Amino acid sequence: MRKNLLLAAGTALLSSALLLVAATGFVATTMLAYLTPLPLLILGLSHKKDCVGIAGGMASLLLFFLATPVVAIVYFVLVAGPVTLLCQRITQVNQQKENQGINGHQTSPLSGYLCTLLAAIPCFILTAVFIYCWLYQEQSVGTSLSEKADLIIENYRHALLQRNLDVKPEVGAQLLLLKDTLLNTVPAMMGIFWMTLLIINGVLARYALTRVAAISLSPIKLVQIELPQSLIIIFIVSSLMAGLLSGDISLYCLNLSIILAFPILLSGLGVVHIASERTKYKRGILFAIYTAVFMSRWATFILILIGLLDHFVKIKARISKPSG
Known part of the structure; x- marks a missing residue:
């Protein structure tokens, strides 16, 4: 017990130190904030899932006294709490999977439920923020954004003027275009960025x-993802409501559907992975696909459609089924 407490305390100190060092303002140290969940994930995945919650609580208390209460709350909501839930679920x-003998390309609802939990956390935060804005703010969420x-x-333009740099009309037009394009999806993009960081740290x-x-951990592969029916239904309904309604409800449904599209995208990538393994050019195909996803929203949209189609017609199961 004492050893576990010391291990949790060391993990909490390291995780909170990464965030505090990143807050110093230097560009080189800012990237350390992205590694804040890493110590907790290492502890939680090393068969000590009961200690990760204690470590997350200790780190939150440290940040409460060393930084500000707001930083401690944000850390607990975005790092400590989600990592604890995910580590427990990953262990389960x-x-x-070991008990059921699931391996290789065999799809499983277990991996799908894990992806659903990953998406449920930003969905919950998004819902809480919108409810707070509706109850306690006089203006709409869209207006606030x-x-x-x-x-x-305006601050960006002011910074350019302070450096004696002229803001060209085309630059101003590009800024306005970027604002109009990304404004309605900023909450969802932040949620997807957060989910991506957790996956990378994992x-x-x-x-x-x-x-x-030298701890053996069975990987959770994209080809094993089988999403639950509830996630698909909520995604389809929220997408339809985002297109049919207007105002804050439409904005909320739009961001909700984008967040839920992330696990569907992972399922679509699983189809690509298992299909590429049937060819001699797996690495080239995957490199081209991932490059297209990062550079083109249409490629992302197509993969989401593939993920939806896989849910209904079981593409991964059909491809992995041995012929003859």
Whole structure:
């Protein structure tokens, strides 16, 4: 027990230190904030899932006294709480997979439920923020976002003028276009960025445990994702409501559908992975697909459609089924 408490305290100190060092303002140290979940994930995935909650609570208390209460709350909501839930769920998924003998390309609802949990956290935060704005703000959420965007653009122009740099008309037009394009989807983009960071930190944690600590962890592969029916239904309904309604409800449904599209995108990538393994050019195909996803929204849209189609016609199961 004492050893576990010391381990949790060290993890909490390291995780909170990464965030505090990142807050110093230097560009080189700012990137350390992205690694804040890593110590907790390493602890949680090293068969000590009961300690990760204690470590997250300790880190939140440290930030409460060393930084501000707001920083501590944000850390607990975005890092400590989600990582604790995910580590417990990942451990359960791995144990159930071993008991059921699930391996290779065999799809499983267990991986789908894990993806759903990953998306449920930003969905919950999005819902809480919108409810707060509806109850306690006189103006609409869209108006508030627009005002914040105008303030950011104005500060950017002011910074350019302070450096004796002229703001060309085409630059101003591009800023306005960027504002109009991204304004309605900023909450969802932040949620997707957060989910991506957690996945990257999870991959790094697994690599560190398998290579350094020699702890065997079965990977959760994209080809194994089988999304639950509830996620697909909520995604379709929210997408339809975003197109048919207007105002804050439409804005909320739009961002909700974009967040829920992320696990569907992962399922679509699973189809691409298992299909590419049937060819001799797996690496080239995957490189081209991932490059297209990062550079083109249409490629992302197509993969989401593939993920939806896979849910209804089980493409991954059909491809992985042995012929003859």
